[in-house]
Amino acid sequence: MTKRFLLFILTLGLCLTEIQTTYAQFGPPGGGPGGPGGFGGQDNRRKKEFTGVAEETPKGNGKIAGILVDSTSGKPVEFATVALINVKTNKPIDGTTSDAKGHFALTKLAPGDYRLQYSFIGYKNLDSKPFTVSKGTDLNLGSVKIQADVRTLGEVTVTGQAALIEEKVDRLVFNADKDITAKGGDASDVLKRVPMLSVDLDGNVSLRGSQNIRVLINNKPSTIVAANVADALKQLPADMIKSVEVITSPSAKYDAEGAAGIINIVTKKNTLHGLTLNVDAGAGLRASNLGLNGSYRQGKLGLTLGGFGRAMYNRASSTLDQTTLSGTQALRTSQQASAFDKPLFGQYTLGIDYDLAKDQSLSANIRYGTRNFVQQQNQLTSTFAGETLLGMTNRDVDRKDLSNSVDMNLDYVRTFKPQQEWSISTQYSRTGLTNNFYADILGQTGELTGRQRNLNNNTNQEITFQTDYQTPIRKNQLLEFGGKAIMRQVDSHYQYQIGGSTGELVFDPTNPSGALKYNQNIGAGYISYTYVTPSKYTFKVGTRYEHTGITATANENTPLNIPNYSNLVPSVNVSKGLKGGSTLKAAYNRRIQRPGLQQLNPNVNAANPQMIMVGNPNLSPELTDNVELSLSSTIKKTYLNAAVFGRLTNNAISQIRIPADTLTTGFPAGSIITTYQNIGVQRTVGASVFFNTNLTSKWSLNGGLDGYYMYMQGLTPGADGKSVTISNTGVSIGGRLMSQLQLDKGWSAQVFSFFRGPMPQLQGTMGSFYMYSLGVRKDLANKRGSIGLAAENFIGNGVTMRTNLNSPLLSQVNVTHLYNQNIKITFNYRIGKMTFEEPRRKSRSVSNDDVKGEGDGGGQPQAAPAGSRPK
Incomplete structure (x- = not known):
């Protein structure tokens, strides 16, 4: 040679x-x-x-x-x-x-x-x-x-801003450690501060105007999240949240669920040696909480044990004016309602991790969550034909939404060298739900004229097996691939009982008992490849294949013809490092949105008979194509991020509202049934801008604006009984502003404000709302703890939201008033002494991102009855 x-x-x-x-x-x-x-x-x-x-x-x-x-x-x-x-x-x-x-x-x-x-x-x-x-x-x-190279695989850390925001090739990370006013609150209070997210008065979360998202906790799913996102967030204390990751363009590694993207809530993890106990407590006009979290770490073994409880008390009122067309007759309904909520939330966690060897680790976690949501409502309803009063009813309603959930996972990780590892993850998750109401129907003089009771018990169970492998290829490339199997089972049983003036209850022949058994098995495989060029381009491309098999029966022995389906979902993320520390990113991905438990549940929920809810077990998934272009830059002490995006959804799962047919359902005249169907087309384009600046070394200011234009098209029943196509368009604008000030002697202060303009729906517009807060905090000696005082919506008499709905058969105006003024005091203290150690090896874990949660109405949130908006 x-x-x-x-x-x-x-x-x-x-x-x-x-x-x-x-x-x-x-x-x-x-x-x-x-x-x-x-x-x-x-x-x-x-x-x-x-x-x-x-x-x-x-x-x-x-x-x-x-x-x-x-x-x-x-x-x-x-x-x-x-x-x-x-x-x-x-x-x-x-x-x-x-x-x-x-x-x-x-x-x-x-x-x-x-x-x-x-x-x-x-x-x-x-x-x-x-x-x-x-x-x-x-x-x-x-x-x-x-020295470590933080630019490897295109991850860019914004210099000087890491305390607030980090930007990576496929996500934006909001670090929530220093949020004062969220202390003593829950996860929904933290998510209100996160760029691109909106949290409505129900606690439902939207990303760029869409509620079709997936919420994870430490990259793990939970069946309680699949059942009700808002209530799941209330079980997670704000004091334990380290950061929130907004993944607008998930790679092939993630489940294909979440049309608009994924929100991953990362909790604080102990990386210290020794024994410690953290105490977090708070008391306020509308909520009180207590949390205890202990940890022990020595040698190869680490243990964590925690408990958190929160008691809340909310008042709300609402008015409803609607007109429905029944044949040739127009019926007008007027309702005044008030409600008092007394929810209790709690969660308990136990975690164990053990280093089997230098390059092998085993971790296990158990989480138990409980919800006890009790609500008392009073509804005064009047029905008119023209100016003629047809009838008046007064209802006293007790609602009980109870649940308990358990999540157990076991994870094994083998690390061969940095960025090369193999993991096996398993998870068992189960949630039991009870959604009952008990109503007394009173006459005009207050006498008992009837009684109604609905019992609805559900279970949602998931078993997951997953394996992932990633390995570097040369210095600037990374290959990831893996497989996953999910076995999911939903079981719902429901029955109605009615009674007359004696109050004795019997089964309702017009609303017989029923059941739904829904089995869903998912097999998935993915491959993802990341490549970094010498000219600072980062390419992250991949594809994921998912096959879904479904068997379902109604009322124990009636099969539902729901076809199996397979989907190939590609993803492409590209970023380019520019001069001066700027980053340009472009992305495309396809996402799947499977129906969630409440959208499938055929139980007729008529706690408010004027606003009846019923699911549709025959729903199919929807597919969404997303594109995004963003530019971020740091100019002196200011970080800027601007983005434009587009989203196209066919076969969208949309809420529709139709007048109830009293001849077949037995509900009173003027009743509205809200259900779900695959009838929608949604096209959304929008833009957002976010900034963070340090005015001085101790004073920071951050905020942003976002807006989107949405076109929606779907089917709804017409006056002649045939379905007609309707469409709607609209623009929604929102924004936020937050400022933090560090003072001498351990004092600090923070102010926060947020607003969201009217949001378009297929059959109308959901009203605007706003929130604001002010807080101060004093660190205790040696920063072992702190005491704080915060006030929320303290001017005026709470928040009012007005929602309008229109279709060929109905028009409705719903005004909800939430008395959510609040003043709270918070306290936290750490007991014990610990020493720092090298951060623990990041464990792989199951992450099921593929179920649409309650309230995910395709960007069309429902106007809720009074009292249904706990905070």
């Missing part, structure tokens, strides 16, 4: 070193010399990596040795490439890799002038100073520190 060809082979060998060590690591850990898990001696290693070259390299008796360590943690860097480069020719002539303890050595070196080049995935290349090897040289370089 010619000399030039040999140098080419040598250079190629250096590039392939990392791939070779990757495959070599699949042997038993700690393999002996020459065994499948190791490389043997240094000479043997060099012969494997530079076959055909080492023999041609000039020989001598010089030797160089050292240890490669991480510049931040001081830990050894294993399997890094060490190249010996001739100073005169600037060509590599020899090389090796560091072992499991970071040691490396080059022997039999001929005299000459050389330098060393160190390289490894996740670290910046490092070149040593030139040195001379002479006969008999034995040079020990000691510890060589190499």
Whole structure:
């Protein structure tokens, strides 16, 4: 072979070193010399990596040795490439890799002038100073520190803004640690502060105007989230939230669910040695809470144990004016209602993690959540034909929404080297739901004229198995692939009872008992590839295939003909680092939205007979195509992010509202039934801008505006009994502003405000609403705790929201008033002493992102009856 060809082979060998060590690591850990898990001696290693070259390299008796360590943690860097480069020719002539303890050595070196080049995935290349090897040289370089490269795989950390926001190739991360006014609250209070998100008065979350999202907690799903997103968020204390990740363009690694994207709530994790106990407490006009969280970590074992409870008390009132067309007769209904809510929420967690070996870890978690939502309503309803009063009813209603949920997961992670790992995850999740109401129907003088009772018990169960593998390919590429199986079962049983003036209850013949059994099995596989170019382009492309099989029966033995379906969902994310620290990103993805439990549940919920809710078990999933373009930049002390996006959904799951047919349902004249159908087309385009600036070293200001235009089209019953196509368009604008000020002697203050303009729906417009808060906090000695005071919506008499609905058969105006003024005091304190350790290995876990939650009406939230908006 010619000399030039040999140098080419040598250079190629250096590039392939990392791939070779990757495959070599699949042997038993700690393999002996020459065994499948190791490389043997240094000479043997060099012969494997530079076959055909080492023999041609000039020989001598010089030797160089050292240890490669991480510049931040001081830990050894294993399997890094060490190249010996001739100073005169600037060509590599020899090389090796560091072992499991970071040691490396080059022997039999001929005299000459050389330098060393160190390289490894996740670290910046490092070149040593030139040195001379002479006969008999034995040079020990000691510890060589190499720095992590935060730009690897395109993840960009905004310098100076990491305390608030981080931007990555496929997501935006909002760090919530320093939020004062959310202290003592729950997850919905934190999500109100997050860019691109909106939280309505029900606690339902929207991303860029769509409620078709998936909410995860530490990358894990929960069946309680599938049943009711708003209530699930109330079970998670704000004090335990570290950050919120808004994933507008999920990669193929994530489940294909969530038309608008995924919200991942990351809780605080203990990375300390020792024993500690945290106490978080709060008391206010509308809510009080108490949380206790303990942790113990020593050696290979870590334990966490926590409990949190919150009691709330809310008042609300509403008015309803609607006109319905029944045949040729127009009926007008007027209702005045008031409500008092007394919800209780709690959750208890136990976590265990154990390091089986240096490169293997096992973790297990159990979470138990409970909800006790009790509501008392009073409804005074009058029905008119023209100006003639047809009837008046007065109802006293007791509602009980109760649930208990348990999530258990077991995760195993094997790490081969940085960014190369294999994981196996399992999860069992089960939620029991009870949704009952009990109503007394009173006459005009207050006497009992009738009684009504609805019992609805549901269970939602999931069993998940998942495996994932990722490995670097050379220095600037990452390959990820994996598979997943989900076995989901929904079981709903319901019955109606009625009674007369005696109050004795019997089964209602017009609303017989019923049941729904719904089994859904999902098999999925994905592959994702990330590539970073020398010119700072990052490409993250992938595809995911999901097959869904469904079997369902109604009333125990009536099969429902719901077809199986398969979907291929691609995703493309591209980012480009520009001069001055700016980043340009573009993305495309396709998403699936499967119906959720409440959208499937055929139980007729008539707690308010003027606004009846019933699910549709025959719903099919909807598909959405998303595109996005964004630009972010840091100008002096100000971070700016601007984005435009588009979303197209066919076969959308949409809420429709139709007058009840009293001849077949037995409901009073003027009743409106709200249900779901796959009848919609939705097209949305929008833009958003967000900024964060440090006015001084202790004063920060951040905020943003977002808006979108939506076109909706669907079917609804017409006056002649046939379905007619209706459409609606509208623009919605929202914004937020938050400022934080650090004062002397441990004092700090914060002000926050948010508004959302009217939001278009297929059959009308949902009203605007706003929120604001002011808080101060004082850190205690040694920052072991703090005490704070916050006020929310303290001017005026609460928040009012007006919703308008229109279709060929009905028109409705619903005005809801929530008396949500609040003043609260918060306290937290940490007991115990701990010492820092290296951050724990990030564990893989199950993440089911594929179910549409309650209230996800395709961007068309329903106007709720009075009192249904707990905060």
